Amino acid sequence: MSRISRRGLLGLGAAGVAGVAAAGAGAVVTRSLIDEPVAHAASTADPFPFYGAHQAGITTPAQDRLHFVAFDVITSDRAELVDLLQDWTSAAARMTQGKDAGTFGAVGGSPEAPPDDTGEALGLPASGLTLTVGFGPSLFDKRFGLADLRPAALADLPAFPGEKISADISGGDICVQACAHDPQVAVHAIRNLARIGFGRVSVRYSQLGFGRTSSTSRAQATPRNLMGFKDGTENIKLEDTSMLADHVWSAPGDGPAWMDGGSYLVTRKIRMHIETWDRTSLGEQEAIFGRDKGKGAPLTGKNEFDQPDFAKTGPDGLPVIAADAHVRLAHPSIHGGARLLRRGYNFVDGSDGLGRLDAGLFFMAYQRDPRKQFVPIQMELAGKDSLNEYIQHVSTGLFACPPGVTDGGDFWGRALFT
Numbered sequence: 064m065s066r067i068s069r070r071g072l073l074g075l076g077a078a079g080v081a082g083v084a085a086a087g088a089g090a091v092v093t094r095s096l097i098d099e100p101v102a103h104a105a106s107t108a109d110p111f112p113f114y115g116a117h118q119a120g121i122t123t124p125a126q127d128r129l130h131f132v133a134f135d136v137i138t139s140d141r142a143e144l145v146d147l148l149q150d151w152t153s154a155a156a157r158m159t160q161g162k163d164a165g166t167f168g169a170v171g172g173s174p175e176a177p178p179d180d181t182g183e184a185l186g187l188p189a190s191g192l193t194l195t196v197g198f199g200p201s202l203f204d205k206r207f208g209l210a211d212l213r214p215a216a217l218a219d220l221p222a223f224p225g226e227k228i229s230a231d232i233s234g235g236d237i238c239v240q241a242c243a244h245d246p247q248v249a250v251h252a253i254r255n256l257a258r259i260g261f262g263r264v265s266v267r268y269s270q271l272g273f274g275r276t277s278s279t280s281r282a283q284a285t286p287r288n289l290m291g292f293k294d295g296t297e298n299i300k301l302e303d304t305s306m307l308a309d310h311v312w313s314a315p316g317d318g319p320a321w322m323d324g325g326s327y328l329v330t331r332k333i334r335m336h337i338e339t340w341d342r343t344s345l346g347e348q349e350a351i352f353g354r355d356k357g358k359g360a361p362l363t364g365k366n367e368f369d370q371p372d373f374a375k376t377g378p379d380g381l382p383v384i385a386a387d388a389h390v391r392l393a394h395p396s397i398h399g400g401a402r403l404l405r406r407g408y409n410f411v412d413g414s415d416g417l418g419r420l421d422a423g424l425f426f427m428a429y430q431r432d433p434r435k436q437f438v439p440i441q442m443e444l445a446g447k448d449s450l451n452e453y454i455q456h457v458s459t460g461l462f463a464c465p466p467g468v469t470d471g472g473d474f475w476g477r478a479l480f481t
Contacts, residue, residue: 107244110189113159115467116324117312120195121404121429122301124280126242129272129408130249131330131425132257133199133235133460134264141207145480147263151196151239151256152474161189164255181258183251190245194252196475197328197462202236212479214318216327216432217463223445226456232268232332233458240328240427242406246273268458270332272408272425279406285359285367289409289422290340290453292352293359296367297395299404310402310436311429321478324466326429329437332410332458335423340453351449353388361390387449393440401436403428423454433461 104111107126111119136144154164163169165179172178203213222228239256243249250271257266276288277295281302288294299306308314313322340348349356353371361371363383371390375383384391395402406429411422430436445451465476 104191107191108188109191110160111191111193113156113468114470114473116469117326117467118195118464119159119467120193120240120242121311121326121406121464122279122307123191123193123242124283124301125275125277125406126191126193126244127273127275128243128246128249129275129425130241130246130253130269131272131427132239132241132253132269133267134237134239134257134260135267136202136206136236136263137265138263139206141480143263144207147260148196148476148480149474150259152468154255154259155194155252155475156468156471158184158252158255159189159192159194161187161192164252164259181251181254183254184248187245187248187251190243190248192241192243192248192252194256195240195242195328195464197238197240197464198476198479199235199237199460199462201234209479212319212321214313214322214463216313216318216322216434217461218434220329220433220459220461221438221442223441223456225445225451226459228459229457232270233460235267235460235462237264238328238330238460238462246271270410270425271412272410274409276407276409276424277405279404288424289335289337289411290348290352292348292354292356293367294407294424295405296354296359297393297402299402306402307404310431311404313431317431321476322463322465326404326431326464327433328460328462328464329426329428329430329433330458330460330462331426331456333424333426334421334455334457336453336455337420337422343453350385351389351453353384353390385449387447389444389448389450392443392448397443398436398440401440403430403436403440429464 111123113119138144158164163180167179169178169180169182169185200217200219203209239253241249241252253269275286277298278285279298279301281300285293285296299310311326313325315323345356349362354361359367360369361384363372363375371384371394373382373384373391377383407424407426410425411420413421415421428437465479468475
């Protein structure tokens with residue numbers, strides 16, 4: 064078993080120390096996979112719980128802001144990696160509750176030493192901050208003895224037609240998704256995790272996002288993407304507990320036990336050709352999506368949540384919802400009922416040097432098995448979707464997000480390393 068750092072040991076309660084000892088003796092560490100109560104913060108300033116059977120930031124009602132980061136692990140020492148995950152978990156538990164990253168904070172330590180919090184969130188509330196961690200396929204190489212524990216569902220994504228992937232903004236050994244209602248709170252969290260990880264990890268790439276493009280709770284209205292259409296109408300919601308069990312949470316027997324109660328995250332940075340889209344007629348835009356731009360209703364219905372009628376034809380005898388319409392090709396009925404829990408964000412990263420906005424969607428979707436969910440859905444979309452004329456996938460990522468941290472004696476990925 065990897066050694067436990069002194070700092071991590073001091074953060075363990077009696078139950079946590081006993082649990083680590085038991086794991087070292089070969090005991091099986093179990094955790095409850097029973098669905099937890101729906102977590103709603105009282106206001107956008109309040110915190111969400113950090114501890115639970117599942118990581119926060121998956122089914123949590125989607126916040127308005129994102130700071131996503133992928134790290135490369137630069138140490139080859141397994142014990143240092145475990146220490147880092149313990150340090151990160153401790154800091155995350157504090158920051159998600161509106162506290163400083165370290166026990167001394169931004170101004171409480173020695174004047175001769177660097178502060179253990181960077182300070183830009185001083186005076187700000189928790190703002191619904193959630194921090195969600197995932198492990199990429201590259202972490203399961205020979206460096207840390209994890210190769211045999213790589214889940215089959217963490218298989219590398221195939222190449223999809225039309226994509227133009229940049230390796231510099233793809234992949235990564237570990238990802239952290241910070242979501243909050245205040246962008247400064249999200250950036251503060253990622254900045255402090257990067258600071259804590261200095262010498263053990265380096266930032267591979269990061270992405271800021273705004274204006275959530277999916278609802279993850281029935282208490283939320285469906286938002287719009289930068290093309291002006293409501294996005295994620297068919298999304299799984301946190302109230303859909305049976306769907307979550309079927310489509311989001313990894314279950315015993317799906318793969319290695321350390322992923323029981325976890326989920327798999329696919330990320331895709333999707334550049335939108337905004338200027339071309341803005342010169343396209345309203346009728347064509349609606350035909351491409353297969354939905355009314357105002358209400359979000361399918362072209363065969365009147366209201367947003369009406370189910371599309373793909374068999375309905377118009378006076379010309381052609382389908383009202385075209386064969387290459389986005390809503391048809393992405394619909395669960397086309398993919399054997401496969402669904403995703405989406406929680407992506409809009410992005411605008413300035414311009415591209417040619418006077419065009421570098422803008423689009425940072426797509427994020429959680430699922431039980433990408434091989435059976437994201438891959439077949441995206442393969443269908445990449446090959447046939449009329450929307451492809453206006454978008455291009457430029458980055459990709461896949462991460463195994465372990466179950467939640469149960470208490471102060473636990474840490475992100477503990478079952479994987481013990």
